Amino acid sequence: MNRSRLLGGFAAPALAAVAAIGVSSIAVWISGNDPVTAFQAMLSQIDSTQSATLIVNRAVPYYIAAISVAIGFKMNLFNIGVNGQYVLAAMLAAAAGAAVDLPPVLHIAMIVVIAVVVGATWAAIPAVLKAYRGVNEVISTIMLNYVATNLIAYLLTEHFRNPEQTNIRETRVLPDSARLPRLTSIFGVSLDQALFLFLPVAIALGIGYHVLLNRSRFGFDLRVSGENPTAARAAGINPRKMILITMIMSGAIAGLVGLGPLIADNTFYKYGDQFPTTFGFTGLSLALLGRNHPVGMAAAAIVWATIERATQALAFVDIPQEIGVILQGSFLLAAVIAYEVVRRITNDAETRAAARQLGGDRPPPATVPAEAPA
Amino acid sequence: MTATAIAHDEVAPSGERRAMRLPGSLSLWMLAAGIVAVALARIITHNDDITSASTFGVALRTAAPIALAGLGGLYAERSGTINIGLEGMMVMGTAFAGWWAWEFNPWMGLLGGVVGGMLGGLLHAVATATFGVNHIVSGFAINIIAPGVARFMANLLFEGEQGGSLTNSPGMNGEMGTFTMPVLSGGPLFGLDTTWDPLGNIAERGWFAVSDVAGLLKALTTELRFDLVVAVVLFVLSIFVLWRTAFGLRLRAAGERPSAADSLGVRVVAYRYIGMAISGGLAGLAGAVLVIGANRYTQGQTGGRGFLGLATLVVGNWRPAGVAAGAGLFGFFDGITQRLDPGRLVLAAILAAVILLAVFLAYLLVRQPRSIATVVVVAGAAVVMYALFNVENLRDDTLLLIGVALAVVSLLAVATVVAWRTRTLDVLAVAVGLSVLYVAYLSVDEIRSEFVFMAPFIVTLIVVASRGQTLRPPARAGIPWRKGSQEG
Numbered sequence: 001m002n003r004s005r006l007l008g009g010f011a012a013p014a015l016a017a018v019a020a021i022g023v024s025s026i027a028v029w030i031s032g033n034d035p036v037t038a039f040q041a042m043l044s045q046i047d048s049t050q051s052a053t054l055i056v057n058r059a060v061p062y063y064i065a066a067i068s069v070a071i072g073f074k075m076n077l078f079n080i081g082v083n084g085q086y087v088l089a090a091m092l093a094a095a096a097g098a099a100v101d102l103p104p105v106l107h108i109a110m111i112v113v114i115a116v117v118v119g120a121t122w123a124a125i126p127a128v129l130k131a132y133r134g135v136n137e138v139i140s141t142i143m144l145n146y147v148a149t150n151l152i153a154y155l156l157t158e159h160f161r162n163p164e165q166t167n168i169r170e171t172r173v174l175p176d177s178a179r180l181p182r183l184t185s186i187f188g189v190s191l192d193q194a195l196f197l198f199l200p201v202a203i204a205l206g207i208g209y210h211v212l213l214n215r216s217r218f219g220f221d222l223r224v225s226g227e228n229p230t231a232a233r234a235a236g237i238n239p240r241k242m243i244l245i246t247m248i249m250s251g252a253i254a255g256l257v258g259l260g261p262l263i264a265d266n267t268f269y270k271y272g273d274q275f276p277t278t279f280g281f282t283g284l285s286l287a288l289l290g291r292n293h294p295v296g297m298a299a300a301a302i303v304w305a306t307i308e309r310a311t312q313a314l315a316f317v318d319i320p321q322e323i324g325v326i327l328q329g330s331f332l333l334a335a336v337i338a339y340e341v342v343r344r345i346t347n348d349a350e351t352r353a354a355a356r357q358l359g360g361d362r363p364p365p366a367t368v369p370a371e372a373p374a
Numbered sequence: 375m376t377a378t379a380i381a382h383d384e385v386a387p388s389g390e391r392r393a394m395r396l397p398g399s400l401s402l403w404m405l406a407a408g409i410v411a412v413a414l415a416r417i418i419t420h421n422d423d424i425t426s427a428s429t430f431g432v433a434l435r436t437a438a439p440i441a442l443a444g445l446g447g448l449y450a451e452r453s454g455t456i457n458i459g460l461e462g463m464m465v466m467g468t469a470f471a472g473w474w475a476w477e478f479n480p481w482m483g484l485l486g487g488v489v490g491g492m493l494g495g496l497l498h499a500v501a502t503a504t505f506g507v508n509h510i511v512s513g514f515a516i517n518i519i520a521p522g523v524a525r526f527m528a529n530l531l532f533e534g535e536q537g538g539s540l541t542n543s544p545g546m547n548g549e550m551g552t553f554t555m556p557v558l559s560g561g562p563l564f565g566l567d568t569t570w571d572p573l574g575n576i577a578e579r580g581w582f583a584v585s586d587v588a589g590l591l592k593a594l595t596t597e598l599r600f601d602l603v604v605a606v607v608l609f610v611l612s613i614f615v616l617w618r619t620a621f622g623l624r625l626r627a628a629g630e631r632p633s634a635a636d637s638l639g640v641r642v643v644a645y646r647y648i649g650m651a652i653s654g655g656l657a658g659l660a661g662a663v664l665v666i667g668a669n670r671y672t673q674g675q676t677g678g679r680g681f682l683g684l685a686t687l688v689v690g691n692w693r694p695a696g697v698a699a700g701a702g703l704f705g706f707f708d709g710i711t712q713r714l715d716p717g718r719l720v721l722a723a724i725l726a727a728v729i730l731l732a733v734f735l736a737y738l739l740v741r742q743p744r745s746i747a748t749v750v751v752v753a754g755a756a757v758v759m760y761a762l763f764n765v766e767n768l769r770d771d772t773l774l775l776i777g778v779a780l781a782v783v784s785l786l787a788v789a790t791v792v793a794w795r796t797r798t799l800d801v802l803a804v805a806v807g808l809s810v811l812y813v814a815y816l817s818v819d820e821i822r823s824e825f826v827f828m829a830p831f832i833v834t835l836i837v838v839a840s841r842g843q844t845l846r847p848p849a850r851a852g853i854p855w856r857k858g859s860q861e862g
Contacts, residue, residue, distance in 0.1 A: 325522025
């Protein structure tokens with residue numbers, strides 16, 4: 001067991017990384033450049049404390065999105081709607097935050113509460129549809145993402161637009177009391193690039209996620225529901241309740257994703273057309289790469305942000321920066337394939353081992369039925 | 375249409391007691407109801423543009439990419455693979471189509487779209503059919519990769535060229551020709567430049583229902599771009615291929631009962647590959663149609679149409695005619711926003727929806743065990759509602775407001791009673807939708823485009839939420855299958 005976990009945890013991503021580097025090298029080569037030059041430029045770009053801070057700042061909202069997705073994944077729920085949930089939450093939180101005047105801590109608390117509630121509410125729609133009408137959450141969350149996009153466009157133009165900005169559609173800028181402080185030095189070392197203090201939130205969420213899943217009754221119910229719905233039902237776990245709670249919890253955490261840029265990032269402090277809108281998809285990728293493991297997803301988030309930071313250097317050596325997306329995408333696809341292959345290999349090995357132990361001379365069928373026949 | 379009709383008969387539970395059943399095929403009745411509702415809305419709002427040939431023409435051009443993407447999804451799911459990656463394959467299609475249409479000509483652009491999409495489809499097939507990766511995961515990954523590849527291609531091919539940049543290709547090399555049907559719509563025949571144009575003639579007359587249908591037919595037969603002709607042909611061909619050939623039977627068997635198909639010697643994995651190649655090719659073709667419509671590739675051109683295609687698949691109950699109908703509806707929404715005076719057109723469309731829902735509600739109520747009170751209240755509400763259709767601005771008059779409120783409240787009350795008595799939500803859902811749209815029609819001067827863009831997604835949500843039990847996706851779509859597996 002340990003060997004196979006090791007294989008799945010490290011060998012598969014390593015293989016995937018090799019494949020991804022191979023694919024992107026080919027892409028660099030097609031573009032008429034030398035892959036070695038490209039990767040050298042990329043490596044030199046990330047070799048500084050400035051880059052390290054930038055990477056961490058970037059990785060934090062990614063990681064929160066990944067946790068949001070992973071909670072759903074743990075019971076086989078695909079929350080593709082994280083995008084819609086966090087963007088709607090960020091927009092409404094930004095509008096509300098700019099509209100009121102409150103003392104510092106209270107102001108931030110209000111923004112956080114609004115974001116969480118909006119995210120949870122938007123996720124409650126697919127949750128209810130799935131729990132009570134059996135609607136596949138993949139379809140409903142995709143549809144709701146587009147509804148959210150258009151709803152935001154309407155609200156932003158008609159209701160929450162900053163009237164002083166005539167060219168750009170954006171909300172009013174949040175006052176100082178709604179902004180998180182930024183760290184400009186750490187352990188006496190001054191940073192070239194300020195560290196956004198949203199990092200503690202991500203760390204707390206990661207720990208909370210781990211404790212919830214592995215040390216609580218609810219987490220146990222959740223994992224049982226995901227791994228064996230029949231067993232869960234037999235054990236008296238209400239599947240409807242689990243769907244509702246899990247999806248809404250996922251949405252609540254999704255609500256926090258947009259707060260990274262909104263209240264911690266000095267380039268924003270407002271919602272506008274420049275606001276990032278695809279962190280949810282990134283989170284999905286990271287949850288897949290990190291296999292829903294709190295540390296795995298953190299590593300994946302760092303890798304993702306590092307790739308993005310590193311590819312900025314390609315512009316200096318005249319190589320298309322899109323190599324970065326190709327690197328990320330092929331890494332993701334190669335990794336999910338590698339995980340699946342490893343899973344099959346270990347499954348078959350376990351089946352053979354079990355057959356040997358039982359003393360049968362013929363191995364049982366390769367795939368054991370997931371559910372007992374009715 | 376015939377395919378849908380057959381499905382309806384198959385699916386209809388035989389033992390259920392029914393107060394009334396319409397003779398003939400339900401989809402034909404739905405089509406007829408739709409035509410009558412739109413014709414009524416046109417006459418009530420004095421807005422002939424809603425069913426004019428040019429409106430239908432725009433609708434057709436916006437519907438075609440959605441429909442082709444939906445058809446692509448159909449081939450995938452019928453062969454057992456869920457294709458969330460339609461959007462990504464469509465993006466690949468736009469990039470390749472933009473490249474080949476500029477490098478060679480628009481026809482090669484169409485081919486390029488197919489090739490680009492097919493690459494994405496085959497990648498999905500490798501991950502799902504060979505390696506057994508979760509279909510949603512793989513499709514999602516393709517959606518992540520495709521825009522990167524497209525941008526990479528734009529960087530290599532288009533940037534620095536005359537009229538091209540990182541975000542768009544140079545214009546097409548030449549134009550895509552158009553087709554006009556001779557005799558029916560005045561197309562050229564045997565050296566004659568023009569022939570009769572009876573459809574155009576009838577469409578202009580304003581005859582109830584007849585002119586509306588003529589407008590649709592006129593749009594289908596007049597100056598139709600060849601790529602749209604290809605799209606129409608592909609739909610007809612697909613109905614034939616999937617339901618009337620051995621190939622189609624085997625393809626569908628791979629999605630319904632892979633193990634059974636395997637035991638009969640069908641190479642399930644091969645058919646899933648073929649299904650995905652066709653699926654990706656069609657999604658890419660959908661992208662190519664967008665490129666030809668815009669004369670060039672632009673970044674972000676697909677704008678979620680791949681996902682809309684997926685939605686038509688669900689709304690259309692995994693059948694080609696259903697996909698076409700769904701895409702037609704979505705295209706019509708989109709088409710009217712591009713016409714002159716879109717606000718009033720959208721209002722007319724809402725009115726058509728109100729009429730349609732009212733007819734549907736009447737149909738549902740007639741099927742209920744009758745009660746005099748129900749009929750009286752509903753009829754009363756209908757009369758009041760109809761009387762108020764022509765009121766220009768509701769907000770100014772309290773008395774009218776009370777009338778509307780009374781009608782709506784009594785309608786909802788009846789619907790609630792019926793819903794409670796029959797333990798089903800159909801009637802109540804339709805009544806609520808009807809009331810909301812009716813009030814919106816009366817109280818709003820103009821509908822914002824954002825809400826029009828939202829409409830297809832909301833329609834899809836409502837359909838899956840309310841008709842979820844009657845929708846029938848292929849039984850084993852999305853479930854990985856390995857050769858030798860007894861499951862499925």
